[in-house]
Amino acid sequence: MPRLFYGALVTPTSRKEYLALPHSLLCVSDAGQIAWVANNVLPSDLQNELARHGLSDDPNLDLVELKTGEFLMPGFIDTHTHAPQMPNVGSGQQYELLDWLQEVTFPMEARFSDPGFARTTYETVVRRSIDCGTTTCCYYGTVHLEATKLLADIVHSRGQRAFVGKCNMNRESPTYYIEPSTEESISATRSLIEHIRSLPASCPPDSPPLVQPVLTPRFAISCTSDLLSSLGDLARSDPTLTIQTHISENASEIAYTKVLFPPESLPPLPPSAGEASRKARDTYAGVYDAYGLLRHNTILAHGVHLEDVEIEVIKAQGAGVSHCPTSNFNLSSGCAKVGALLDKGIKVGLGTDVSGGFSPSILRTVQDASICSKVVAMSAPSKPDDSDGFTNRQLPVATLLHLATLGGAEVCGLGSRVGQLAPGRAFDALVVSIRTDVGNPAVWSADLDARLDVAASGGELGYEGGRGQTETEELEGMLERFLFCGDDRNVRRVYVQGRLVGGKEYTM
Numbered sequence: 001m002p003r004l005f006y007g008a009l010v011t012p013t014s015r016k017e018y019l020a021l022p023h024s025l026l027c028v029s030d031a032g033q034i035a036w037v038a039n040n041v042l043p044s045d046l047q048n049e050l051a052r053h054g055l056s057d058d059p060n061l062d063l064v065e066l067k068t069g070e071f072l073m074p075g076f077i078d079t080h081t082h083a084p085q086m087p088n089v090g091s092g093q094q095y096e097l098l099d100w101l102q103e104v105t106f107p108m109e110a111r112f113s114d115p116g117f118a119r120t121t122y123e124t125v126v127r128r129s130i131d132c133g134t135t136t137c138c139y140y141g142t143v144h145l146e147a148t149k150l151l152a153d154i155v156h157s158r159g160q161r162a163f164v165g166k167c168n169m170n171r172e173s174p175t176y177y178i179e180p181s182t183e184e185s186i187s188a189t190r191s192l193i194e195h196i197r198s199l200p201a202s203c204p205p206d207s208p209p210l211v212q213p214v215l216t217p218r219f220a221i222s223c224t225s226d227l228l229s230s231l232g233d234l235a236r237s238d239p240t241l242t243i244q245t246h247i248s249e250n251a252s253e254i255a256y257t258k259v260l261f262p263p264e265s266l267p268p269l270p271p272s273a274g275e276a277s278r279k280a281r282d283t284y285a286g287v288y289d290a291y292g293l294l295r296h297n298t299i300l301a302h303g304v305h306l307e308d309v310e311i312e313v314i315k316a317q318g319a320g321v322s323h324c325p326t327s328n329f330n331l332s333s334g335c336a337k338v339g340a341l342l343d344k345g346i347k348v349g350l351g352t353d354v355s356g357g358f359s360p361s362i363l364r365t366v367q368d369a370s371i372c373s374k375v376v377a378m379s380a381p382s383k384p385d386d387s388d389g390f391t392n393r394q395l396p397v398a399t400l401l402h403l404a405t406l407g408g409a410e411v412c413g414l415g416s417r418v419g420q421l422a423p424g425r426a427f428d429a430l431v432v433s434i435r436t437d438v439g440n441p442a443v444w445s446a447d448l449d450a451r452l453d454v455a456a457s458g459g460e461l462g463y464e465g466g467r468g469q470t471e472t473e474e475l476e477g478m479l480e481r482f483l484f485c486g487d488d489r490n491v492r493r494v495y496v497q498g499r500l501v502g503g504k505e506y507t508m
């Protein structure tokens with residue numbers, strides 16, 4: 001039996017535009033795919049529209065009618081986070097990256113050698129991520145195989161779409177938290193891939209499984225050349241394997257990477273290598289490129305200080321960038337120039353980077369991405385010309401929405417499957433409410449209250465706002481208030497592949 005949602009709907013269409021549709025009727029198939037969407041269906045037309053689809057006389061019709069102040073939107077995509085770091089959120093922010101790893105992060109990650117601790121922690125982490133509205137999440141685990149298998153199992157049973165990776169790290173790490181050899185790191189990685197790929201399928205047969213493995217070299221510094229080389233071989237043997245890693249986050253990290261991987265130490269480029277690869281040899285991106293780890297399905301977290309030649313090679317290889325502004329502010333890493341990446345045509349999504357970032361919510365990341373773009377614009381040596389590019393400009397709401405949804409989907413190779421509420425895509429969606437009765441006064445709207453008063457006194461629920469806005473403008477205002485003042489109280493229902501998996505109204 002198909003399920004129908006009737007009410008306001010918001011969805012990105014491009015990096016610059018989105019649709020705000022006050023009266024939509026959206027149909028979800030049994031397989032959790034969006035079958036069709038009808039727009040401009042006024043309440044008086046609803047029965048006719050249902051009849052057009054042969055659905056009006058069904059006594060079991062599963063129709064969810066959204067209330068005034070509620071809207072549907074695509075679920076958030078968190079393109080970079082660390083599941084084992086959630087217990088550390090809100091602590092250790094006096095450090096910059098390399099000290100923070102040693103003092104705060106590695107001691108916590110080491111505790112995941114205990115599967116009991118891993119299980120209880122990961123249950124909380126995954127529930128919290130889903131309830132924040134994240135329908136797809138790219139998780140780093142720890143170096144531990146058992147704990148990372150548990151993370152994949154929990155994500156699978158909770159119904160979140162995800163990529164789960166076991167960290168590879170065999171050097172420049174403390175003795176209590178390091179893999180003993182390349183062979184053991186690769187063998188555990190293979191076991192995790194096998195484990196995840198053997199989880200029961202929960203998607204239509206022609207769709208990728210909800211939970212997928214991801215190769216996860218922590219960052220170049222923590223991997224020997226031998227390990228990077230073996231990971232490159234593994235990647236080459238399976239072009240469908242997604243890769244995630246960190247790049248160019250912090251000045252000391254970049255300098256040390258260059259010390260560890262001088263260009264003469266890198267494997268020679270094949271004769272087929274392009275100009276961009278040759279020019280980037282002595283850069284951070286050049287290291288990943290030389291080992292075959294920079295490709296169409298690589299997710300690069302941060303990219304705060306990328307050189308021009310690195311941007312070129314990232315573009316040439318089709319890799320994507322996970323913008324993690326909350327973490328970049330918190331660890332004093334810097335402001336990524338996301339506008340310039342977008343103008344280059346590089347795929348960009350958002351990452352919470354818990355616990356470099358102190359919130360598991362993509363909403364917080366959206367807010368910081370906006371502020372970051374304003375800082376970049378304010379500190380740019382010259383003002384942008386009249387072109388319609390993003391470089392050195394503040395990111396508009398449409399772009400922020402895109403980064404949080406469709407942009408993230410593109411970064412993790414799901415750009416044609418999720419990130420947009422459109423026919424043929426999976427129903428990975430949120431029911432958002434900005435009504436005051438959900439308990440978040442920060443999203444309060446005088447106009448919405450006025451409408452609700454009219455409704456409560458038996459009046460027409462037509463638009464009665466005081467500022468002469470159209471319904472579309474009012475919905476755009478609701479989206480903006482949600483993005484900037486919302487939190488998980490406003491995320492009422494979270495659906496993945498058509499299944500209700502979380503949100504404030506979810507009860508297990």
Ligand SMILES: Nc1nc2[nH]cnc2c(=O)[nH]1
Nearest residue numbers: 105218219246327353356
């Ligand atoms: N933000 C962040 N950067 C890293 N670089 C290497 N490891 C990490 C990590 O755990 N967090």
Ligand SMILES: [Zn+2]
Nearest residue numbers: 082246301353
């Ligand atoms: Zn990270």
